[in-house]
Amino acid sequence: MQEIxxxxxxxxxxxxxxxxxxxxxxxxxxxxxPSYFETAEDLEANxxxxxxCGANLSKYMIEGSKLEGKTLVFLKPCxxxxxxxxxxxxxxxxxxxxxxxxxxxxxxxxxxxxxKGIKGILNIRGAEIDGNADTLTIETxxxxxxxxxxxxxxxxxxxxxxxxxxxxxxxxGESIDTKDADRFAEVERIEAMSPEEKFAFFQSELSKCIRxxxxxxxxxACSCRKCVFDSTxxxxxxxxxxxxxxxxxxxxxxxxxxxxxxxxxxxxxxVCPQGIPLHLFNRKFIKDINEFYGEYQAGADADSKGPLxxxxxxxxxxxxxxxxx
Amino acid sequence: xxxxxxxxxxxxSNIAATVDVKKVVEMARLEPxxxxxxxxxxxxxxxxxxxxxTAIHEKHLTGIVVCSCSPRMHETTFRKAAEKAGLNPxxxxxxxxxxxxxxxxxxxxxxxxxxxxxxxxxxxxxxLNTPLKAGESRVTKxxxxxxGGIAGIQTALDIAEAGYEVDIVEKTPSIGGRMSxxxxxxxxxxxxxxxxxxxxxxxxxxxxxxxxxxxEVEKVSGxxxxxxxxxxxxxxxxxxxxxxGCGVCQExxxxxxxxxEFNRGLSTRSAIYTPFAQAIPNVPVIDREHCIKFKTGKCxxxxxxxxxxxxxxxxxxxxxxxxxxxxxxxxxxxxxxxxQYDEYAYSQSKDVITSLELERIMNAAGPTKGxxxxxxxxxxxxxxxxxQCVGSRCSxxxxxxxxxKICCMYTAKHAMLIRDKYPDVNVTVFYIDVRxxxxxxxxxYRRAVEDYGVNYIKGQVGKVAPQPDGSLLVQGVDLLDxxxxxxxxxxxxxxxxxxxxxxxxxIATMLTASIDxxxxxxxxxxxxxxxxxxxxxxxxxxxxxxxxxxxxTVAQAGAAAVKAIGLLAKxxxxxxxxxxxxxxxxxxxxxxxENVCPYxxxxxxxxxxxxxGVREERRIAVVNNALCQGCGACTVTCPSGAxxxxxxxxxxILAEVDAICR
Numbered sequence: 001m002q003e004i005x006x007x008x009x010x011x012x013x014x015x016x017x018x019x020x021x022x023x024x025x026x027x028x029x030x031x032x033x034p035s036y037f038e039t040a041e042d043l044e045a046n047x048x049x050x051x052x053c054g055a056n057l058s059k060y061m062i063e064g065s066k067l068e069g070k071t072l073v074f075l076k077p078c079x080x081x082x083x084x085x086x087x088x089x090x091x092x093x094x095x096x097x098x099x100x101x102x103x104x105x106x107x108x109x110x111x112x113x114x115x116k117g118i119k120g121i122l123n124i125r126g127a128e129i130d131g132n133a134d135t136l137t138i139e140t141x142x143x144x145x146x147x148x149x150x151x152x153x154x155x156x157x158x159x160x161x162x163x164x165x166x167x168x169x170x171x172x173g174e175s176i177d178t179k180d181a182d183r184f185a186e187v188e189r190i191e192a193m194s195p196e197e198k199f200a201f202f203q204s205e206l207s208k209c210i211r212x213x214x215x216x217x218x219x220x221a222c223s224c225r226k227c228v229f230d231s232t233x234x235x236x237x238x239x240x241x242x243x244x245x246x247x248x249x250x251x252x253x254x255x256x257x258x259x260x261x262x263x264x265x266x267x268x269x270x271v272c273p274q275g276i277p278l279h280l281f282n283r284k285f286i287k288d289i290n291e292f293y294g295e296y297q298a299g300a301d302a303d304s305k306g307p308l309x310x311x312x313x314x315x316x317x318x319x320x321x322x323x324x325x
Numbered sequence: 326x327x328x329x330x331x332x333x334x335x336x337x338s339n340i341a342a343t344v345d346v347k348k349v350v351e352m353a354r355l356e357p358x359x360x361x362x363x364x365x366x367x368x369x370x371x372x373x374x375x376x377x378x379t380a381i382h383e384k385h386l387t388g389i390v391v392c393s394c395s396p397r398m399h400e401t402t403f404r405k406a407a408e409k410a411g412l413n414p415x416x417x418x419x420x421x422x423x424x425x426x427x428x429x430x431x432x433x434x435x436x437x438x439x440x441x442x443x444x445x446x447x448x449x450x451x452x453l454n455t456p457l458k459a460g461e462s463r464v465t466k467x468x469x470x471x472x473g474g475i476a477g478i479q480t481a482l483d484i485a486e487a488g489y490e491v492d493i494v495e496k497t498p499s500i501g502g503r504m505s506x507x508x509x510x511x512x513x514x515x516x517x518x519x520x521x522x523x524x525x526x527x528x529x530x531x532x533x534x535x536x537x538x539x540x541e542v543e544k545v546s547g548x549x550x551x552x553x554x555x556x557x558x559x560x561x562x563x564x565x566x567x568x569x570g571c572g573v574c575q576e577x578x579x580x581x582x583x584x585x586e587f588n589r590g591l592s593t594r595s596a597i598y599t600p601f602a603q604a605i606p607n608v609p610v611i612d613r614e615h616c617i618k619f620k621t622g623k624c625x626x627x628x629x630x631x632x633x634x635x636x637x638x639x640x641x642x643x644x645x646x647x648x649x650x651x652x653x654x655x656x657x658x659x660x661x662x663x664x665q666y667d668e669y670a671y672s673q674s675k676d677v678i679t680s681l682e683l684e685r686i687m688n689a690a691g692p693t694k695g696x697x698x699x700x701x702x703x704x705x706x707x708x709x710x711x712x713q714c715v716g717s718r719c720s721x722x723x724x725x726x727x728x729x730k731i732c733c734m735y736t737a738k739h740a741m742l743i744r745d746k747y748p749d750v751n752v753t754v755f756y757i758d759v760r761x762x763x764x765x766x767x768x769x770y771r772r773a774v775e776d777y778g779v780n781y782i783k784g785q786v787g788k789v790a791p792q793p794d795g796s797l798l799v800q801g802v803d804l805l806d807x808x809x810x811x812x813x814x815x816x817x818x819x820x821x822x823x824x825x826x827x828x829x830x831x832i833a834t835m836l837t838a839s840i841d842x843x844x845x846x847x848x849x850x851x852x853x854x855x856x857x858x859x860x861x862x863x864x865x866x867x868x869x870x871x872x873x874x875x876x877x878t879v880a881q882a883g884a885a886a887v888k889a890i891g892l893l894a895k896x897x898x899x900x901x902x903x904x905x906x907x908x909x910x911x912x913x914x915x916x917x918x919e920n921v922c923p924y925x926x927x928x929x930x931x932x933x934x935x936x937x938g939v940r941e942e943r944r945i946a947v948v949n950n951a952l953c954q955g956c957g958a959c960t961v962t963c964p965s966g967a968x969x970x971x972x973x974x975x976x977x978i979l980a981e982v983d984a985i986c987r
Contacts, residue, residue: 066941089915090929090944224965225936225943226911233911234966234975257964309920309962 001049001129004074004102004172008047009040011072017098018069021060023053029124030110034060036071049074051127051136054107054154056267058082058092059220065093073097076104077175078156080166081263081299082220087167088302089261091223101165103173105129106149106157111275113138113152118145129173150180156266156279159183166300183264184287186280202248208274209247215268215278221258228253255281260289260308263299292316327452330361330386331444332377334368334393336423341366343427345437349392352441356448360384369399377403378410388416388451392444394423413456415902415972420447442985449984453977457902462951464550464898465650468889469494471542471832474502475521475875476867476882477655478528483886484653485533489893492535492647493528494542494556496828497586499604500525502657506587506681508688510875511738512769518603525605539610541828543644545652545835546925548952549862550898552649560640562611563597567635570607574627574636575599583615585692588685591700592692597627597636602690611638651889652836654846654858655866655882656829660821661716665723669712669819674791675700679821680711680732683739697747699816701795706750706815709743710799711736712786713756716822725822725843730872732820733760737773739818744777753780753812755801763874782810789817825869837923838863846870856885861954864888903972904953905960907946910936911967914944918959918968926952927959 008020024035025048034055037043056079064071075083080101086092108127113136120141126149127136136152138145159182163175190198216222216229228234229250264286268278289296293307293315331353335341346364353362361384365373368391380386389412391403396419404414422440430436468484470477473495481491493500504510505525507517528534537556544555578595585594587601596615599607617624618638628636660681663671671677676699678686689695698705713732716724733756740752759781761770773779784802792798797817801810825844833840838858839847846869849857856865866885867878892898907918909932919927926949934943946959946968959968960975969975 089913089917091913091915224911224913226965228964228966231911231966233908261964305920306917309917311921311923 001047004049004100005043005047007100007172008037008043008072011098012038012040012043016070017072019064019067019071020047021057021064021071021073023048023055023074029121030108030113030127049102050129051106051108051149052110054109054267054270056082056218056220056265058086059218059223061092061097062086062223065091065096067096070096070098072100074100074102075165075168076102076107077163077165078104078161078263078265080168081161081297082265083299084166084302085261085263085299086220086223088299088304088306089223094302099168099170101168101171103129103171103175104163105174105176106153106160106178108136108149108152109154109270112154113147116145116147116151118147150178153178154266154270155277156264156270161264161297167302184283186277187284187287190280190284205276206248206251208276209251210274211247211250212273214271214273215251216254218267218271219254219258220263220265220267221261222254228257251278251281255285258282259285260296260306261298262286263297327358327387327454328360328385329356329358329448329451330377330380330384330389331356331359331363331448332368332373332380332389332391332393333362333364333422333444334373334391335364335366336368336394336427337366340393340423340427340440343430343433343436344422344440345433346440348437349422349440349444353390353392353444353448356445358388358452359448361386368393369402374402374406377406381407381410381412386412388412388418388454390418390420390444390447390451392420392422392440392447395419395421395425413458415457416451416454418447418451418454420444445987446981446984449980450977453974453980454972457972459902460900460950461897462548462550462900464893464895465552465648466490466893467492467647467649468651468653468893469542469552469554469647469649470653470655470866472502472655472657472826472867472869473497473500473536473538474655474657474867475504475524476657476869476878477502477653478524479879479882480653480655480864480866480886480889481534482524482528482531483883484889484893485528485531487886487890487893488533489890490533490535492537492556492649494540495536495538496541497600498539498561498598498608498610499600499606500528500536500538501601501603501605503681504875505601505603506589506684506688508684508691509738509742511734512763512765514738514742522603525603529605536606537645538606540645542832542835547648548924548954549860550650550892550895551951552652552862554647554649554652556645556647558643558645559610560613560642561608562613562616562636562638562640563609564635564637564640565606565608567633568608568631569633569635570599571632572599572609573630573632575609577626577630579624579626580615580617583612588692589679589682591682591685608635611636651862651864651892653864653866653885653889654829654832654836654838654869655885656826656832656869658823658868658872659826661724661824663715663819663821666715666819668788669715669786669817670789670791670797671819674789674797674817676706676791676795676797676815677789677817677819679819680735680739681821683818687739687742697743697750699795704815705747708751708812708814709753709816709818710786710789710797710812710814711740711752711754711818711820712789713754713820714785714822715819717820718757719822725824727843727872728760729820729823730760731823731874733770734763734766734874736818736820737761737770737779740779741769741773741777744773744779751780753782753814755782755784755786757783757785763876784810789814823868823872829869836860836863856881856888862892900951901953901955902950903955903970904950905948905955905957905968905970907948908967908969909934909943909945911965912943912945913965913967914946915964917962917964918946921958921962923956923958924952924954926954 020037023032123139125137157178160179163177262282350362408414420443467490470481470493473493484491540558543557547553580596584590597611599609613619685691717729761767784804786801788800790798797814838860849859864885866882
């Protein structure tokens with residue numbers, strides 16, 4: 001981690017960048033938060049990069065692009081997909097960002113640790129990125145507990161897109177591909193359900209929604225200046241969570257709006273305070289797009305047209321043929 | 326709040342017999358904004374229109390709903406009537422209670438209920454309508470004709486005769502098209518070249534016509550009245566300004582193995598060639614694939630023998646950019662490939678040929694100098710079998726579902742010509758139906774049967790089997806006699822289905838003109854606008870729109886020309902005001918709308934935006950109203966809902982849906 005801080009200080013000092021977008025030590029050992037740093041002192045004292053730095057910093061560069069001067073931004077391999085997609089949509093200014101592709105060995109999910117009955121957490125060892133600790137040692141009010149690193153990883157890391165950065169100015173630190181599960185297994189399980197079972201499944205998941213908008217606010221694809229759910233121009237604005245229909249509409253509309261643009265970064269599910277597996281909606285669209293138009297990974301590049309916003313003679317016409325590839 | 330008038334039409338008994346119109350009036354009165362409602366027998370009549378005008382004046386109406394037939398029929402009528410009475414024409418909505426209701430229902434109670442709902446939806450929409458104003462765009466007084474066959478030539482001649490400049494773009498080295506390949510033409514049996522060549526000469530000599538041969542349309546942008554087209558003039562390797570057309574280069578060219586496109590591959594040609602003797606322009610091209618100079622760098626014989634110094638091996642493709650007011654598509658047809666019809670042994674025997682190949686064989690300038698002979702051994706045939714509908718009227722996926730229309734007549738022609746010239750040749754025709762409507766057509770076919778003794782058998786051929794002795798065994802069925810037929814033939818001629826020239830697909834894409842599942846260009850209306858494409862400013866001439874013979878093609882070519890002239894005669898065009906518009910405060914500048922816009926109507930500009938006190942430079946979508954056709958693709962793609970269609974806004978459509986579901 002010191003290597004990262006040192007490099008950030010260098011870039012600040014030589015004037016390459018005027019600020020650093022990274023993660024700041026939180027009030028708990030497991031909740032670092034995205035933050036700007038403008039001085040070497042602040043970096044030295046408060047910058048952190050560890051297994052809990054899951055937050056994708058790409059979206060913050062929408063505002064960062066509007067600031068005076070260049071911003072150093074740290075992007076993990078999967079974050080770079082989001083950044084590319086934002087370049088494609090003219091939402092971030094590539095020239096305003098100095099990107100350090102930072103190493104990643106899988107990020108941690110505090111909810112998974114808590115689910116193991118581990119409470120009163122005082123300190124966590126083994127979440128640092130240095131070294132190859134495969135066990136988390138957790139100091140709690142009730143004594144020390146251990147849990148394998150893998151068992152505490154975010155769902156998205158089990159279906160890791162790979163250790164390569166799609167866009168960067170320089171690379172720092174090593175990454176490993178942590179994929180050990182099938183990305184579409186859960187989608188396939190739901191696809192196999194009867195319509196009634198599917199309805200019951202989504203009803204039970206989405207009825208947990210408290211419309212806190214965390215999923216929308218964190219989503220790099222949900223980058224509209226004014227969200228349709230906030231605009232007075234539409235009847236959909238800020239509808240109270242009065243019935244089960246509305247909460248479903250919110251998530252379904254959101255999934256449609258990000259279809260073809262979602263990079264599957266998994267932030268929606270990571271931040272959901274209710275633990276709703278929101279990424280499944282997006283992944284269903286991704287699976288369909290792959291089947292209809294061929295394998296497509298949003299954000300793998302910054303200039304190609306997406307499958308839903310380009311027309312070719314080879315396009316399937318599911319409405320006509322009902323068929324898939 | 327609007328003051329809305331509702332006018333319910335009986336359409337004689339068309340509507341009134343199935344819909345209780347009085348009830349519709351009564352229910353409409355209860356809707357918000359409605360201050361007037363009445364019914365009348367024929368709303369579109371003078372009296373009906375006067376009723377609308379009176380109500381607009383007396384009740385100070387701000388919007389009207391006419392419950393009548395499809396807006397395709399009378400929307401314009403009622404808009405004009407409203408405009409005359411001082412109302413903005415876009416404050417008129419039509420509730421289609423005829424095609425969408427009375428014509429498709431029997432039960433009066435149900436149909437009335439539906440008519441009330443349709444009226445309610447239209448009223449809900451008018452409540453949100455705003456007056457719209459059509460803009461104006463200029464008209465470039467020049468037409469482009471794509472394809473230089475008889476259709477394109479005729480259209481170009483007719484437009485040029487009206488005094489407008491016309492450019493013909495033809496992809497092959499000469500104009501003339503399929504008709505130039507034909508020997509004789511039905512039903513008069515005059516020589517095809519004799520009637521076509523004068524037209525070709527006339528077109529090339531006309532001071533209003535510019536012909537680009539060996540050229541292709543590369544890019545089309547713009548819109549009705551103001552198209553910009555890039556034409557790729559392929560490198561001819563011969564300087565058109567110097568060549569005298571003496572033909573020495575072709576005689577001396579040592580590369581003679583290229584298959585002759587003009588003779589359908591039945592003979593070969595030199596690498597430097599004009600496709601046929603009467604070619605226009607009479608300037609050869611070098612086929613670089615077969616030219617020894619281009620393949621090996623050695624040779625250069627044509628350059629040496631050319632007295633005019635016209636050969637230019639360094640010539641490059643040239644892009645010509647030109648503006649046009651109207652575009653006529655005349656891309657014509659080709660015969661289908663026969664890979665799917667191997668039972669007829671086309672790929673196995675040289676003596677199984679297509680009808681177009683027979684045209685070349687019968688022609689004095691063809692591969693056999695006009696002698697009817699077998700291509701395998703050069704012997705004259707004794708027995709000939711013609712098979713109709715090869716790939717036409719097909720119920721499976723192998724061929725085409727449609728009738729190619731010309732085959733019955735040209736087969737009768739071939740049969741008659743052969744029997745006339747070679748009376749000892751037996752000619753048998755297998756057919757499903759003989760279809761010969763048309764002036765003097767059936768008489769022509771009957772002459773083949775009655776005067777020339779052509780043996781017509783109703784039934785299809787199942788198999789043609791080449792025999793070791795060189796003959797062909799034809800296995801067919803006679804449906805009238807209900808018996809199997811096994812006969813020996815020396816030649817078999819397949820009436821091969823025709824299909825639109827494959828180039829039409831890319832041209833349709835460039836023009837955003839729609840094509841049907843058979844790749845025929847779609848008309849704006851099958852009956853009432855048969856030579857116009859649904860894309861404004863694009864007209865259809867010849868077989869690109871559907872199978873046709875020469876007389877029909879020439880007639881349609883003239884019709885397409887008239888439509889194009891009608892457009893070119895205008896100085897200004899009214900544009901459709903129902904175009905997309907971006908809400909600057911909501912636009913993200915993400916380019917998704919630009920990606921899906923089929924008309925290239927959306928661009929971006931960086932603009933200083935004041936968003937409730939926050940001033941910042943933003944990338945904002947801007948719609949070119951003249952290019953936008955109002956398709957709405959952008960409105961559904963826009964994630965933030967910034968794009969909306971004027972006259973069909975999201976709010977209006979949702980209000981209609983709400984009114985229906987209420």
